[in-house]
Amino acid sequence: MLELFLGILTAMGGFVEIGELTFAVNAGSKFGYGLLWVAAVGTIGIIVYGEMAGRVAAVRGQPVFNLIRERVGFDAGLVTLVAAVAVNVLTCAAEIGAIALVWQLFVDWPYRAWVAVAFVFLALAVWVLPFQWIERVFGLGGLLLVVFLAVAVMEAPDLAEVGAAFMPRMPALESTQEYLLYAYYSVALLSSIMLPYEVYFYSSGAVEDRWKPADVRRNRLIVVLGFVLGSLLCVALIIVGSQFFGPRHVEPQLPGVVATSAAAHFGVAGLLIAIGGMFFAFAGAAIETALSAAYGIAQFFGWPWGRFRPPREASRFTITWLAVFALATAVILTGVDPVSVVEYSIVFSVVILPLTYLPLLLVAGDRRIMGEYANGPIARALGWLYMGIVTVAALAAIPLLILTHGGQG
């Protein structure tokens, strides 16, 4: 029971990362409650595919990239692997940059020094902490972001209006450019909620934790409750963007600016809680992306992998996650703005979603492989519906990125 409770809380605390923070608050600031329905759509989507990934891992002991190699073959699988690793490195770079920005708010060292410290810290954390502790320390620490739920409540939003905004609708906007920007934010917000690394990490984690078919029920509870509670944080961030930042003409790019909303209601304590929560959330996401890239490569090429193995036994896996941290740090040390990296990592993430999810959907629905644990009618219908949604989003993502000048307008 305690395991289940902790699993739900860590899923909730690990839900938000720098991309979701930025896009959710900006979505609220630019479009009010107009994109809340995307949060609902994205949450159901990540529940559907997260549940499938956990179930397949529990029943077959196979994580996502193992399935991709097995189902689609080496050549087509390799394209997906390369794209997924590139996106993971970009996302990891954005998180490391965001950690450095957040640490600067505590101690005013130069930004690049903090980036280097972040690299050492993250590498040590993964090296030293057992897998479950990595999940728990950063997932539970990320729960400090609940302060934004409190801020959203303090802002006293119109609940009838918030409720109505969960139904998909097209708002009345002033120009074609505004509609394109709305479409861009819809795709980006969906992507930030359904980030592919979350599914890679979750399914690999299920194998790390040695889940068995008996854990299928626990998997369902963790995914549904953890992700629904996590999405409440996303909804809160949209409300804070709409109620607090929109009227002040602020479209925040920097995490510290977002934290000023907590300070406005709860003073210095609110500020420190918000920044602390951001640190744990970003660090957790950096670790998950680095490990996800290493999981993917090791699973695809059949190397021994897993944090449950000593580094000597899984040496190529260990070298890979260290290399991902190093590469991501090098990207940020070039001086590229982490906020720009976030934009690109989120948009390119949605591009690889259907490539990752299709093999998973096919395996999870195959009774010859999954037996009694194969997709039922609801999981099958939702799985194909979301395959259609993420495919449309993937096809639209890059054109929208270009047409909106990188999502700026």
Added chain:
Amino acid sequence: MRWHAARWVRWLQVAVGLSIVGALGFATFVAVTGKPQSTLYITLGELRSRAAESLEIARGSAASRLTPNFVRAQAAQLASRIASLRDALADAETHDGGVADARTARPLSERLLALTRELAERADTPSAARPIERELGAIVERLVPLARSARPG
């Protein structure tokens, strides 16, 4: 089923690849043949937001609800972004279509940058943030209509 999965994933890869190539081709075609579109409105929108963010920091500092180090570091992070926007406005004065808007906004960006740097330097003295807050408020009030009128459509 393996054959089906491989074929579908290949189709998806080709479709996504075509959408990327098509979008890049369209952007290149517009850049080469079309009238260059002014993106000054984006710069002005960002400047308005950065000004409003500096105002929030000044307000929080004056009310002692932000720590001095937070004010110093956050104002410094904002200042580097404001400096980039100021440079973009200087460039727009000579190269972009909306010269009048750029000429109006550039001095505001200079003043905004100076005030944000002052906010960082005097972060240990919350009372020093009050006059900065007032002046930042006036800059935001001038930038809001400017950014709005520059938007296309």
